[in-house]
Amino acid sequence: MRKTSDIIWQDAQHQVLFEIIDLLKGADADIEVLRRLEYYTEHHFALEELYMSQLDFPGRDEHIKAHNRFRIEISQLLEEGQEPDALFREIIATFLTEWLTRHVFGIDKELEKFILESGSC
Ligand SMILES: [Fe+2]
């Protein structure tokens, strides 16, 4: 549920990321879903990183490190280059959902608060 204190772009993009991860669980999901996740993740991370850099966000280095870990996870999954089977997709989707939930409700919230307080959203 969106609150009035949420930053609209950040909240909307997180929802898209969760939706793409959910698609991975579908019976007809293929490696294209992972590519889409990689593409959209990069778009989202780049925008957060732009705000962090422009606003000189104090937690910037730690936050970018966390993004980079996620980037590596996805690129390693893609490097394997195989169509993931149902069990593997379920495991990947669970892992990615847990990671993203921790991130979105953890350090992304700190960034959101900082952006809101800066009046730059
Ligand atoms: Fe985020």
Ligand SMILES: [Fe+2]
């Ligand atoms: Fe983030």
